[in-house]
Amino acid sequence: MKILKRPAGLILLLLAAISFQSQDGVAGSNLLFYGLAALALIIFFYIVVSVADNFMVIESRQMGIKDSSMMGLFPSFREIFRPKKPEYLEKAHVYTLTKGYDIPMEGEASPVIREPQVTxxxxxxxxxxxxxxxPKVLVEEGDTVKAGDPIFYDKKLSRIKFVAPVSGEVIGVNRGLKRSISEIVILADKEQQSRSYTLPAADAPREELVEFLLESGVWPVIRQRPYNRVADPDVVPRDIFISTFDSAPLAPDLTLSVRGRMDVFQAGIDVVRRLTDGLVYLGLDGRRETESPFTAVSGAEKRYFRGAHPAGNVGVQIHHIHPCGAGDNTVWTLGVDEVLLIGELFQNGRYDTSRLVALTGSSFSEPCYVKTYAGANxxxxxAGEQVEDNARIISGDVLSGIQKSTDGFMTFFENQVTAIPEGNEAEMFGWLVPVKPRASISPTIPVLSDRIEITTNTHGEKxxxxxNNDYEQVMPMDIYLTQLMKSILVNDLESMEGLGIYELVPEDVALAEFACVSKQPLQQILRQGHDTMIEQG
Known part of the structure; x- marks a missing residue:
């Protein structure tokens, strides 16, 4: 509760002392005395009303009222001046997040779609x-594969097959540190061919459906929380969550991906629904002026989210709808492209990883969308875009993406490539004199535009x-992030579990890492904690 008990008490004592002293003054002192007494009475009643207001909000939150901030005695200034919701949200189930931050960046992709020649x-x-x-590699250089053919599997999970995203010739099995497999490269055919499938019956039991998804190579696109790892086929998830929008900086518009393919997306939802005894939740974008096209999807519970990033993160949506955890609280998650992949398999009988990738960032002369397949070079x-010199190429967004060279490949789950200038030029007086506009959650650095050039300069070192309170300003989750990170660093397993490590994945703390004045690698620390918890079983 936001009540300053000690300062309020000191104010009352100070007012009383002044009033008693004023009684020995001139004739007009009685007016001062009564005025101060009235002021003290007003402050006293304000404290009482504030206590009652906070208790009502807390009680409504415990009762599960979805917008408990409106249940106080008086509306807050934020509620009074909040923009009016669009009409389509009047009867919808809406979560309004008041914490977060949208980084103002130049380089948003225009809705122009191109098709580069990626081989x-x-x-x-x-x-x-x-x-x-x-892992156990099933192919060698020179082998020919079709889209959907198995190319490797995990030695611990031999049932889960990882397959080729395109048809063509295997031209490389590249290795990294300690002989680990870093990537398997395929030279794509001009005309793509998919492996043929015998689809299970529409009324097939869940066990048969799971075995088909494992054999087909589609299973690895389903991820499991805690830890965001490949889903365990022996686990029945409590619920399945799908976020239909991305709120990350310069994130692609996912409605473009389903344009003309809503029947495929619906087919994917119909399959996913059969994998759980619980519910399938769709997280919808409540920030739009018009209704989301995903509203037409049937067989799923729809929840709208309004607010700044990370409102589009599926982890944030899980936290507000029905938090996950270990044991019976295990949940699965998918993205829009993954649902389309499953729907394409059951709708048209082919393995198709085609997707739209947004080329974003101020280093691109003309940010746009390109159509390609998963894992593109x-x-x-x-190649057809003009990219400024001294630019950093990122597979993903600037918060949670991975730096890549032009010889590298996109990560499987990403649908965005970002190019921004390297911040390796000396800046006069550094952060002491912000001569250029920069993104910051601090009000001491005003941002006069919603589109500024962002570089990789971190303006400080670890x-x-x-x-401080920076994490709480950008994390719309009831988790003590500072304490959790410190418990991971000291390897305190009990505290890690109690402070909510099961609910977080690296992308959920990426914005807090951006806001961190200590420059701590929070995503790396969290992944370290996940590794520790998995080792401990």
Whole structure:
């Protein structure tokens, strides 16, 4: 409760002392005395009303009222001046998040779709968290594969097959540190061919459906929380969550991906619904002025989210709808492209990883969308675009993406490539004199435009872990992030579990890492904590 008990008490004592002293003054002192007494009475009643207001909000939150902030005695200034919701949200189930931050960046992709000639694609085992570093490889250089043919599997989970995203010739099995498999590269055919499938019956039991998804190679696109690793086929999830929008900086518009393919998306939802005894939740974008096209989907519970990033993160949506955890609280998650992949398999009987990728960032002369397949070579993907010199190429967004060279490949789950200037030029007086506009959650650095050039400069280096309120400003989750990170660093398993490590994945803390004045690698620390918890069973 936001009540300053000690300062309020000191104010009352100070007013009383002044009033008693004023009685020995001139004749007009009685007016001062009564005025101060009235002021003290007003402050007293304000404290009482504030206590009652806070208790009502807390009680309504415990009762599960979805907008408990409106249940106080008086509306807050934020509620009074909040923009009016669109009409389509009047009867919808809406979560309004008051915490978060949208980084103002130049380089949003225009809705122009191009088709570059990409010839090389790759599957990287590190893209799938939880696998052994050296899986069992089923192909060699020179082998010919079709889209959907198995190319490797995890030695611990031999039932889960990882398949080729395109048809063509295997031209490389590249290795990394300690002989680990970094990527398997395929030279794509001009005319794509998919492996043929015998689909299960529409009324097939869940066990038969799971076995078909495992054999078909589609299973690895389903991820499980806690830890965001490949789903365990022996687990029945409590619920399944799908976020239909991305709120990350310059994120692609996912409605473009389903334009003309809503029947395929619906087919994917129909299959996913059969994998759980619980509910399938769709997280919808409540920030739009018009209704989302995903509203037409049947067989899923729809929840709208309004607010700044990370409102589009599926982890944030899970936290507000029905938090997950270990044991019976295990949930599965998918993205829009993954649902389309499943729907394409059951609708048209083919393995199709085609997707739209947004080329974003101020280093692109003309940010746009390109149509390609999963794991595309980045150099070929952006070959037709003009990219500024001294730019950093990122597979993903600037918060949670991975730096890549033009010889690298997109990660399997990403649908965005970002190019921004390297911040390796000296800046006069550094952060002391902000001569250029920069993104910051601090009100001391005004941002006069919603589109500014962002560089990779971190404006500081790693330093002591300072405790402040920055994480709480950008994390719309009831988690003590500072304490959790410190418990991970000291390897306190009990505290890690109690402070909510099961609910978080690296992308959920990426914005807090951006806002961190201590420059702590929060995503890396959280992944370290996940590794520790998995090792401990």
């Amino acid at each position: 090389r694609f790759a599957v990287s085992p590190p893209d799938f968290f939880g696998l052994m570093p050296i 980045i150099g070929e993907l952006i 330093r002591a872990f300072v405790v």
